[in-house]
Amino acid sequence: VLLVMSVETSSSEVFEEFRANVRPGDRIRVTGKVQEPGVDAVACQFEVFCRDFAIEEKWETEKRGCFQDRTAALVSGPSMQEEMSVDQDAPLCKAWINTGQCLKGAACRYRHDTGGETIGKARAMWVAERRRQRLQTPSALGDHLPPSDKCSKRQRASIFCRWLIDTFGKEKMSRGVLDVAGGSGELSYEMVIMSRIRSTVVDPRPIKFNKWQHRFLENSIQQGQADISELLLPPTMYQDKSDLLEHLRGCRRREGCDCAQLFLKQEQRLFGESFLEDPECSKTFDESAVIVGLHPDEATDIIVNFSLAHRKPFAIIPCCVFSHQNPHRRLEDGRPVSSYEDYVSYLRQRAPGVRHAFLPFAGKNQVLYWMGDE
Ligand SMILES: C[S@@+](CC[C@H](N)C(=O)[O-])C[C@H]1O[C@@H](n2cnc3c(N)ncnc32)[C@H](O)[C@@H]1O
Numbered sequence: 001v002l003l004v005m006s007v008e009t010s011s012s013e014v015f016e017e018f019r020a021n022v023r024p025g026d027r028i029r030v031t032g033k034v035q036e037p038g039v040d041a042v043a044c045q046f047e048v049f050c051r052d053f054a055i056e057e058k059w060e061t062e063k064r065g066c067f068q069d070r071t072a073a074l075v076s077g078p079s080m081q082e083e084m085s086v087d088q089d090a091p092l093c094k095a096w097i098n099t100g101q102c103l104k105g106a107a108c109r110y111r112h113d114t115g116g117e118t119i120g121k122a123r124a125m126w127v128a129e130r131r132r133q134r135l136q137t138p139s140a141l142g143d144h145l146p147p148s149d150k151c152s153k154r155q156r157a158s159i160f161c162r163w164l165i166d167t168f169g170k171e172k173m174s175r176g177v178l179d180v181a182g183g184s185g186e187l188s189y190e191m192v193i194m195s196r197i198r199s200t201v202v203d204p205r206p207i208k209f210n211k212w213q214h215r216f217l218e219n220s221i222q223q224g225q226a227d228i229s230e231l232l233l234p235p236t237m238y239q240d241k242s243d244l245l246e247h248l249r250g251c252r253r254r255e256g257c258d259c260a261q262l263f264l265k266q267e268q269r270l271f272g273e274s275f276l277e278d279p280e281c282s283k284t285f286d287e288s289a290v291i292v293g294l295h296p297d298e299a300t301d302i303i304v305n306f307s308l309a310h311r312k313p314f315a316i317i318p319c320c321v322f323s324h325q326n327p328h329r330r331l332e333d334g335r336p337v338s339s340y341e342d343y344v345s346y347l348r349q350r351a352p353g354v355r356h357a358f359l360p361f362a363g364k365n366q367v368l369y370w371m372g373d374e
Pocket of ligand 1: 020158181182183184185186202203204205227269271272293294295296297298299324
């Protein structure tokens with residue numbers, strides 16, 4: 001299903017939650033009416049007026065390897081492009097170089113060839129070149145940090161965490177932070193494990209430690225640098241350090257690893273209007289001194305709206321604009337919001353006192369923040 005036209009029985013929030021959980025390869029059940037394909041429809045593409053939907057089976061990467069989109073093979077193939085003339089200076093097709101397939105097939109404007117290299121080598125060269133270009137390009141107008149002084153994107157959570165503490169102060173942060181759209185919990189890991197700041201992740205995606213986080217925690221506990229009674233969320237069945245270490249070590253390589261849940265608090269749901277209707281969420285929200293969002297996607301506007309409405313300080317690092325989903329956004333001069341720069345201006349114009357700064361990591365690194373009614 002490429003497009004859901006309307007949702008009759010479920011609220012848009014339920015649909016958004018469903019969408020956030022679906023990954024390529026998952027088997028989903030959709031109930032609705034199939035529409036006749038339009039004249040412009042791509043092969044294999046159809047539209048459904050959707051009444052209901054559910055995930056029937058998740059794709060298990062551990063057991064089955066990476067999901068390969070077989071519909072792409074039906075409609076495309078490298079040989080099809082040979083029939084049309086693609087400019088030899090055109091950039092390589094991103095989908096094709098990454099997966100060996102492209103849904104657009106012969107209609108693709110980009111090149112489907114490796115220039116005589118093996119696909120693996122061509123892919124490695126393409127990735128290296130993109131990385132080089134990305135590091136040289138400022139992420140936004142006004143970002144004067146030299147690319148050579150920036151850390152890799154992987155360090156964004158720890159850099160953001162340090163900036164938050166420097167800006168809002170450890171005392172304020174220690175009262176509690178709401179980490180909206182926190183994903184797997186990287187920013188909350190930095191706050192809770194590395195800085196002993198209480199934080200709650202709000203995201204439908206389950207939190208999960210990566211191998212590095214796992215190992216660091218194990219070593220800290222093993223060497224007595226981390227006090228487990230201070231770190232573990234109550235109630236806990238692990239009073240004893242060796243039991244906990246055994247659990248952590250046994251879990252590290254398992255797909256269903258639940259270690260993050262022992263240390264980081266999460267509300268596994270979307271942040272939206274209904275969030276405060278739940279008494280536990282409402283309490284967590286009231287107790288939080290700052291609302292933060294690192295690349296919070298669709299939750300960006302919601303964080304700003306909630307923060308301003310409840311006079312709570314916020315700090316967000318916006319990334320995607322989602323202009324098609326938000327045609328109502330207007331800048332002060334009446335223009336619609338269509339680019340990243342427009343979006344940043346729009347968010348800054350939401351209230352007097354919204355400030356901005358650039359953080360030293362690659363990628364989208366502009367933080368917008370409001371200190372509250374000082
Ligand atoms: C680009 S990821 C960023 C995750 C994480 N902050 C990071 O930097 O790695 C965006 C996240 O936003 C979450 N998200 C989108 N809309 C949301 C909402 N309304 N409430 C909570 N989470 C949301 C998605 O589930 C996804 O995990």
